[in-house]
Amino acid sequence: MALLHTEIDFVLQEAARIAAEYLKEHHDPGKRVLRATSPAKLQQELDLGLPAQGRPMESILGELPQWLDRSVRTGHPGFFNQLFGGYDLAAIVGEWMTAILNSSMYTYEVAPVATLMETALIRRMGGLAGFPDGEGVFAPGGSISNLMAVLAARNTCRPQVKQKGLQAQDRLVMFASADAHYSLKRAASIVGLGVEGLRPVPVDEVGRMQPEALAEMVDQAKAEGLQPFMVAATCSTTVPGAFDPIPPIADLAERHGLWLHLDASMGGTVLFSETHRSLMQGSERADSITWNPHKMMGVPLTCSALLLRRQGDLAASNALHADYLFHDDPEVSCDLGDLSIQCGRRMDAIKLWLSWQAHGDSGYRQRVDHLLSMASCFRDMIAARPAFKLVMEPQSFNVCFHYVPERLRSMAPGEARNAQLEVVTLALRDRLIASGRHMINFAPVRGVATFRMVVANPQVEESTLRQFLDEMEVLGADL
């Protein structure tokens, strides 16, 4: 027993020490975001074999700093590559506790504290969105939340499908903007409608769904004998960061009896901000909302909430009342398992609950205001520097732009220039990756590779952004 106690102390203290050293290095200007290495070379360097015989913990722990260092520092202020970034100490502690508690969210019986936490979080997040009497459940990421929303819509609109399956007369079709996340296409495909069961609605010049186009497409689908059942508005699209206009879409959804889903995976966090919550004006009219705290709230992946306006929709869609697991009367039970399409489910609520304790509503408000102010500041820097060009006016956390080398600045817009900008973007991104000081992603926007800045890390300041653009100018000078 004494030996066991010593082992537990040693291993956990040593893991904490290694973790602390790693996090502290994020703030060291000498540390890179990444050291890009090919898979073959990395494999050689790290010897990632699985042994036939176990190895002592001391030796395993000794290797951790090496492979932490060969991973990508998503917590580094120079990481702009994904829709998340930074790190949150309280949320990390939450993950650490989740690992030692190691239970599953299906029943209150085996996860009493975490069940109350998840329930409180769902109520509060729903309250912020305008669902005072709603329900919801956490899911492992926005794609699964969106899938459950599509399922709830399908099963509410065609209640017999859950039991009997899709029938020949069910010619269901759904709508989302052309810039919506691909998980909605995948959800349409999974639930039996096919990728083509999702019709992409054109967007305006800043990436917002055009409600007039949606209206026409719904009429058109009906004229084809199809049955529109759902529209998903996106609250901050993946690339341009646009917020679809909820009120006119909600009007249309009401008129045609469509389920209104908001994919606010990224944008939900604006609900904390008095200044910016108008971006989601009308959210209370939605039937369901996906909101990922692992994005702009900074808790570790994955943490996603699916919120529903009415109680009962999720259970009606998903519950199967497995009698080996659920023992309480469903009418009074607080078991969350039958709301989900998972069985065993990680206690992802704990990290958010601890983080909320540390930040409070006001901390999240300051966070989102700061992120949006930094994104706006970045937009202004891009507009002010001759070496850069905004590709569209940004709506929120993302800024899409090109680096324009001097030789292209006077060139007339058009295909030839776009082809050059594509080449420059890819080449400059390769140089940035090789340099490893900053990491930014690119995506095709109107057919041309475009840099996508994402401000997700609250430690990003004006100086961070300036240094980043300075580096781009240096690396791109001869392109």
Add this chain to the structure above:
Amino acid sequence: MALLHTEIDFVLQEAARIAAEYLKEHHDPGKRVLRATSPAKLQQELDLGLPAQGRPMESILGELPQWLDRSVRTGHPGFFNQLFGGYDLAAIVGEWMTAILNSSMYTYEVAPVATLMETALIRRMGGLAGFPDGEGVFAPGGSISNLMAVLAARNTCRPQVKQKGLQAQDRLVMFASADAHYSLKRAASIVGLGVEGLRPVPVDEVGRMQPEALAEMVDQAKAEGLQPFMVAATCSTTVPGAFDPIPPIADLAERHGLWLHLDASMGGTVLFSETHRSLMQGSERADSITWNPHKMMGVPLTCSALLLRRQGDLAASNALHADYLFHDDPEVSCDLGDLSIQCGRRMDAIKLWLSWQAHGDSGYRQRVDHLLSMASCFRDMIAARPAFKLVMEPQSFNVCFHYVPERLRSMAPGEARNAQLEVVTLALRDRLIASGRHMINFAPVRGVATFRMVVANPQVEESTLRQFLDEMEVLGADL
């Protein structure tokens, strides 16, 4: 900066200290598995509010021991309630590192080390199952793995469904044993076939699928004009712990061109054991296998692998080539994202990779041999004690049994006795929960509530089992 460094050190060291104290208490005979409390009372005791203003970390950390203690000790040797148990230090360190790394498994670019780890684990696990040239991906739990298997089967059998959706002529039907996990029903419902799209095949007296019954049901379905496309065999069923016989089911699947899936969420781990791997004889003939290391391999939830025999099936089923995210040529890319139905995906491979370092193949072999030997030992104790009765001959980790108070021992089998056994089981379970020293679940078996012992924690010894049965006899004496 110095202040920040001090904060990081303090928070993580303190979290590690709290975690170590908690884990050490699992071995304290005075510590209970749980203290059952109603949701309303627990809510009062813990004050689980979400604050408007953030609170200092010191105060938040100070509350952790209290809510850890009010959770269920799944790592306690007296916890037999679910298909997991115990704790694994190396895997916990893996989770802790996952939290500080905080990246997503979609691209090698942002998760280079973890991508190589997951790829190595998939290859090795596939190798153990008999898929030397297979592929696979990790998923957040067995239900999602099973869903992806059903999707791969549907989309392989009807390649146009991914894009076009189910058509009137697609009258697909699948099969699994009546004791299969409910996630298969849910998967059938999700993918558009309805719960009734899964036909339950009768089981024999120890809970194994009857291949002759399956053969008849496939013929029957064809006669009805339906199109059988898949059969899922279960390798250790949720309640009786039975292994369906793979070879005759595989023969049938071949004859009828059915996709053969193995739900080896629980049972996959027997593949490590020379003594017991025959339980999964024929696994190499399957098209797909679900195997959850978070069950019998002891890594924290969730960690589930979906393994496929042929390369290409998962991408064909799931890939959408989102151009904002995946930049490499799919032919040469080692990005794992398009194999999954998730987008952001937790690095669940890391915990298993670290655990494998600590145990090696030989450690897992010893583990599974010990668990099965303890389950067998428990079976013998039940058979030897007059106060207990085996409900069926156990096949693996689970033992289904009744406590039979003296007054019922001479009663003739039949409905009256069953009604009494149901009452006794529920009452004794309530008493066990109230006592909190052991936690065991129950499930209906042939319509009667039955205790289900699960041996999942390698720290369970003969003495643990004896003490548990002793407690049952004491608590049940007057029933």
